[in-house]
Amino acid sequence: MIQFTAIYVLWMREMIKYVRAKSRIVGAVAMPVFMLVFLGLGFRRVEIPGIPDSISYIQYLVPGILGMTILFSSAYTGMGVIMDRQYGFLKEVMVTPASRISIVMGMITGGATISLIQATMMMLLSVFLGFRLPEPVQIAAALLIMLLISIIFINIGLTLSSVLKDFHGFNMIINFIVFPLFLLSGALFPVTNLPAAIRVFSYIDPLTYGVDALRGIMIGFSEFSLVIDIGILLIIAAVMVLTSGYFFQKGEAL
């Protein structure tokens, strides 16, 4: 049972709060901007094995940073749920007749919209560092991939938020899950450069396929074929939506 009004109002709330919280916007893009600027400029002249000569490091880096932006801002949607629980607002949401699935969908659409806005800002900023934007069709395709990545990580965040109820625990998990996911994903360097034992973890990291797909679309270079990337992303996204839906349905609101 999906109630569109409920989804809309939850989405709207996220938007209103996002626009009001200027510091959140700055805070969310600060980290990817630093990464982009310092790594992009610092490794400008370095030849990294696994990246063809025809592709400059900045071209290689930008899709990775976009993946990172999506990862961080999506995972923090779960943080929003923890905050709402802390401030009691989650109870107010849960006591309304809106179905649990509508509530989860409202949270996903809100979080995904914010992630995409931030990634778009990053994409535009990267132009100043010499990134050559692809054609509009490719940008649109890249946004769809980013939406998929965002759905995956929002649902991981939501699942964690319904299991871990306190703020500090969630913060720690974010640091111990989100950072490794980012570093393992090949956002900064080709995962083929990692030792085989570590590379295994790269291949179970959903972001690896997300970043790879973004590269395939935006700069025409990828490790796997796009079909494999997108197929894997779709499967993981479906599994994660069902998982977080299950936890919200079953979990008690308090």
Place this chain on the structure above:
Amino acid sequence: MSAIIVTDLTKKFGEFVAVDNVSFSVKEGELFGLLGPNGAGKTTIINMLTTLLVPTSGSAVIAGCDIKKNPDHVRSKIGIIFQDPSLDIGLTGRENLEFHAMMYNIGTEERKKRIAEVLSVVRLADKADTLVEYYSGGMKRRLEIARGLIHYPRVLFLDEPTLGLDAQTRRSIWDYIRDLNREYKTTVILTTHYMEEADYLCERIAIIDNGKIIALETPEKLKAEYKSDSVSLTIEGPSDPLIEGLEGKEWIREIISRNGSIHLRVINGEEDIPRLFRIAHETGIVISTVSLDKPSLEDVFIHLTGASIREQDGTSRTAIREKQRRRLMR
């Protein structure tokens, strides 16, 4: 017809039994109170009735819907004002109300009308477009009450509605609750640990201690049943002749004499004061002042649980210990 029927409701958190086999029913349009110390299980009962917690066993039917089988329907018929704040402080008052109304699927026109209506009920119309962050505690509480009313709930749950508010705000909130109950015929169930609140508002009160209902009556009956009135007299001259005259009267439960004043516990103060005067007149004693104290629910509570409500803190384990200590002291 009953608005709420609770049957053998139980909630355990691990080994701890927070709510123990509780049964009661609330009539439609009634103002019903759950009174008890902190940690007695009031909020747990409310959370189960509002479908936020799943009962360990037992059931409850609210406005015809079962809380276990049909939680979504229950939620559409109830309103709740939580004990702890539950507003989004990053939104304005009006936005909080709009959010709520939309979650209840109230159409645009109707929504505007009702928001204006509830805002005027709680007198927040002029502050509606201020961020809730800048509201005072009383304003936040009033906004929460307004929010609980927007969807015209059949049953309204109020969990400690005036906790931590100043006396003036508390009184005005009591009046809102009363008016609401009368005008909209809303069934109201409230929890409180303020005696005056239960006494002032509720038609019937269930006293809860350690997860169990230990008394369920109208405030008047509770008071009549468990406590007598107390009369204090000051007299001119020696008091002994009067005390002798009063001893053995079946309507007097206790006589305490203390330097010139006499304290009596009697069954019905209004009827018994004239009798006292008659006896004093017969024994030739002049009464210079008289005062009458009606029993408070607090006295009833102490009688029933053996502990004053204010002295208890948090966990029921300390409540039990406190009770045992008091029993030993008697």
